[in-house]
Amino acid sequence: MTEYRNKQWIYTKRPEKLVDNTHYTLNVATLQTTDLKPGQALLKSTYFSIDPYMRIQQSGKDTWEEPHPLNIVQGGAVVGIIVAINDSDSSLQKGDWVLSYTGWQEYAITETNTLRKLDPKEVPVTTALGILGMPARIAYFGLIEVGKPQKGETVVVSGASGAVGQVVVQIAKIKGCKVVGIAGSDEKTSYLKETLGVDEIINYKKHPSAIEIQNELSKLCPEGIDIYYDNVGGYITDAIFELINLNARIIICGQISQYSGGLDNPEMGPRFLHKMLYKRATIQGVLARDYNHRMNEMLTEMTPWVQNKSLKYKETIIDGFDNLPKALNMLFHGKNMGKLIVKV
């Protein structure tokens, strides 16, 4: 029998605005290999996924499911290693890298049939959280199936250097679109333009109002906007409605500007629905889970792109289990480039 000292971040208090350490309690539990029931594995967590949706679920409101319960381990995706397994029928074995959904704890016991095996010889295991994970899935299916990008169309992407945005802009380029990326620093916009090949960029911090962003966009999109892939919402999104083309498609993947308070007490913004009418445009909300069953389809197409580097990506990796709440808070200050991960 081996016993593991298991640090856990327990979610103990609903945030009203930004989330930080005060909404969590650090707990120390123990786990033993003898706790393993048949069909289970004991994992050591290595990489924790930090995602905007976590903050949505911390709102007291029902969203796509019940709010995250209080006084349990913060949920979330994890890449870890199997340190013990009690399942002779499984193809998994001790030492395997896996993707799990065991949340913010150093160790976890979980059913083997919930795990996805990762091959570190194929692609780095962290890609399962980002460029070949949930954010990429909604980038891929959201853009292709809802956005239906056509060659020569203009695609504007907000949060363009984030985990989802960096994938959207590259797929849009692969599809032959003109791509305008909006992000919040010169470092981010340089990355978009110089590394990812985005055609035009806007650092919204230099244009801190809807009308200023609209003015920039109208210069950069002389043929209007056909697709707007939105990760951000708020005044950045207000800027696009005067510029959309006939039958424009607006994909709502995220509204990160609204999560820290705006879900409970909505921010006010200018009404724009009449503009949808003029342009017979469509807004559609998309969620990664709706494409879960099509993960292999995406991996089949995108894994070679990652391997041959035609699809590039950034990860921001923060060290230390104790920094998990701080890392989640960072998301809402736009401090990450690409996928935000905490490593232990």
Next chain:
Amino acid sequence: MTEYRNKQWIYTKRPEKLVDNTHYTLNVATLQTTDLKPGQALLKSTYFSIDPYMRIQQSGKDTWEEPHPLNIVQGGAVVGIIVAINDSDSSLQKGDWVLSYTGWQEYAITETNTLRKLDPKEVPVTTALGILGMPARIAYFGLIEVGKPQKGETVVVSGASGAVGQVVVQIAKIKGCKVVGIAGSDEKTSYLKETLGVDEIINYKKHPSAIEIQNELSKLCPEGIDIYYDNVGGYITDAIFELINLNARIIICGQISQYSGGLDNPEMGPRFLHKMLYKRATIQGVLARDYNHRMNEMLTEMTPWVQNKSLKYKETIIDGFDNLPKALNMLFHGKNMGKLIVKV
């Protein structure tokens, strides 16, 4: 040669808020039968269509087309009678009822190939402006093709007793949906419930805020809202986002609450796009002209419904050419039941 004294309402000034007589000038011109070129007809206008879109085009902004030019006859659909014709190839003849788009004038010369012949023995000619005209077309195609109503679904309709709304609620009933109609007087809601067979009604004047309407809707729609057909916008529309179901369809046909000022200086409202995300819902703007080429399809299905009275309708008919601007103003005070028409 016959000469006609032709009164015309000339659109002379862009309204900033409500439109009224001060934005028009009454002009008297003359028309002569000798003015008719080959392929033209001279019409006597009888029924003038009063439509919310007229106010949209009076905004200085581009919408689906350029703003209505100043200093010309106010455009609009008209039902009239041919009083002279110079076209031996046409099946039309003197005395025929026709639908034209010749605007606010007592007489007009127009190309015969722009006219649709109406048969007063088949259905009343005014139906070409309402229940079998443009408003019905967008009601029909907007609900069926964008809303995709399924039996047992809950459909909420704003502006439910208007020219479009009265058609939407009845088609939704024909499709087996539960229908909730929102309108602005007891007379309107009684008509909806007692004559049109709408299941549930809300007189929004009795619940003058988004939260009050939301509370009513949550009582009346215990299974949530699958389709929202919006003719109104503003706070009535704000009320629905907490109640939409997974994959809800929101059809933006009109935003009449926003037309008298809100197009130029947008009203502020609570941001709701994050709710589209949770429910993977769709908003789509629809415009009648997109279904112009499918008019016969609609007439084939709906003319028998009108003839056998399975599709009921109201018209509000105002007498007198001089009342045209006043009638347009009435629309924005919700003073019409069903289709608003001016008769000379």
